[in-house]
Amino acid sequence: DAGVTQSPTHLIKTRGQHVTLRCSPISGHKSVSWYQQVLGQGPQFIFQYYEKEERGRGNFPDRFSARQFPNYSSELNVNALLLGDSALYLCASTPGPFYNSPLHFGNGTRLTVT
Amino acid sequence: AQRVTQPEKLLSVFKGAPVELKCNYSYSGSPELFWYVQYSRQRLQLLLRHISRESIKGFTADLNKGETSFHLKKPFAQEEDSAMYYCATHRYTGANSKLTFGKGITLSVRP
Numbered sequence: 001d002a003g004v005t006q007s008p009t010h011l012i013k014t015r016g017q018h019v020t021l022r023c024s025p026i027s028g029h030k031s032v033s034w035y036q037q038v039l040g041q042g043p044q045f046i047f048q049y050y051e052k053e054e055r056g057r058g059n060f061p062d063r064f065s066a067r068q069f070p071n072y073s074s075e076l077n078v079n080a081l082l083l084g085d086s087a088l089y090l091c092a093s094t095p096g097p098f099y100n101s102p103l104h105f106g107n108g109t110r111l112t113v114t
Numbered sequence: 115a116q117r118v119t120q121p122e123k124l125l126s127v128f129k130g131a132p133v134e135l136k137c138n139y140s141y142s143g144s145p146e147l148f149w150y151v152q153y154s155r156q157r158l159q160l161l162l163r164h165i166s167r168e169s170i171k172g173f174t175a176d177l178n179k180g181e182t183s184f185h186l187k188k189p190f191a192q193e194e195d196s197a198m199y200y201c202a203t204h205r206y207t208g209a210n211s212k213l214t215f216g217k218g219i220t221l222s223v224r225p
Contacts, residue, residue: 003157004157033213035215041217042118042120042157042200042202042215042216042217042218042220043200043215045212045213045214045215048211048212055211056187056211056212058212061160073198077192097211098204098206098211101158101159102159103150103158103213104159105157105158105159105206106157107157
């Protein structure tokens with residue numbers, strides 16, 4: 001039973017660069033959410049996508065964008081990277097758009113911006 | 115804006131001792147509340163949610179609307195309970211859905 005998979009697992013970028021993180025949900029799950037987790041903090045909501053449409057957006061600048069593909073996989077893009085973007089980026093999937101069913105998390109992508 | 119507060123960062127207890135992990139929320143409306151747990155080297159996963167009114171691994175959590183709290187409790191802690199615990203609340207407005215997490219608390223159960 002493949003869980004939520006994220007790639008890459010680790011990434012090092014320099015300030016000003018662009019990064020793309022990828023996520024594949026559990027088979028049959030149509031909703032993908034993205035979270036940023038800074039060391040010592042809880043996950044902070046970035047986006048939710050359901051059926052390729054944005055269903056929720058957190059308080060992040062426009063440098064952050066995402067999309068969902070017809071196979072329900074998703075990409076998170078971050079432009080003009082800042083040192084403060086260094087964090088663990090988590091992807092989670094659910095069958096539908098609501099959180100009354102459990103979020104299934106991936107292992108995350110550790111992004112380091114130097 | 116919805117907010118989740120976990121006032122403590124660390125709780126250390128001996129095996130067999132009672133555990134209470136505190137969570138307070140601020141939310142206008144009917145909240146949906148959850149506890150998520152992350153064991154060492156494992157993924158973040160759902161522990162329990164208030165609408166289910168269930169006990170998972172001996173843990174329970176009661177929603178207290180008067181105190182706006184959703185504390186997680188277990189009468190007798192086990193070493194395998196050592197983990198990071200996050201309280202979270204869900205808000206759904208129209209087409210916008212958002213899950214907000216607290217900062218988390220580390221539970222350490224000593225033998």
